[in-house]
Amino acid sequence: MTSHASAPSRPAPEGKIPLVLVRAMFALVLAVLAIVTYARLTDVPLSATPPEGAVVAQREMILTTRDLSGAVMVLNTDGSVLADLSPEEGGFVAGIARVIERERIKARVDLQGPVQVLRRDTGRLSIYDPSTGWSADLMGFGADNARAFARLLAN
CATH class of the missing domain: 1.20.5 (Single alpha-helices involved in coiled-coils or other helix-helix interfaces)
Structure with a gap:
């Protein structure tokens, strides 16, 4: 052994x-x-990074939150109401509005400027804030959340 x-x-x-x-x-x-x-x-x-693609649809809108409940009012650039979303309907849109507001505070620019929602020929949706240069590909947040902005783009 x-x-x-x-x-x-x-x-x-x-x-x-x-x-x-x-x-x-x-x-x-x-x-x-x-x-x-x-x-x-x-x-x-x-x-x-997601593929860029050419912009096939674009809409400028102003996102305003009233409080932290998730309610948000979406305005056209002329001030008319595009959508008035309750907390149940606008939670994600309000969350994006708060992110944009925070970025604008950091950049010390006007808080009420418009943002652009873009649909590209690749089928992807994105949001772009021209006053700060901040942007986000909305598909990264899931189909339901991207659909919330797709409805705003279609109105």
Whole structure:
């Protein structure tokens, strides 16, 4: 009978994470940081952005929230009411309006300027704030949320 002089593997004490997993997590974090640092320093172009496409439909509108309930009023640029959405109907639209308001406060621009909702030939919807340069691809928030802005674009 032969015996090997290898160290017996022992499980980690109860409630402790095995040391090999902790080292693997740190190695993963360091690898990600190295990749991101390389990409930022060498100006590697963004590759995971949605396709742009040509604008096939566009509408300017003003989003105004009354409170944090989720209710929002959507106005045409002439001030006429396009939609008056209750908290049940306008939760996502109100959330986007609050993001735009925050970006405008940071940029110190007029809070009541219009935004543009754009439909592209790729079928994607996006919202763009010309006063701050902020934009978002609405498809990234899910079909139901994108549909809320699609209805506003169609009105």
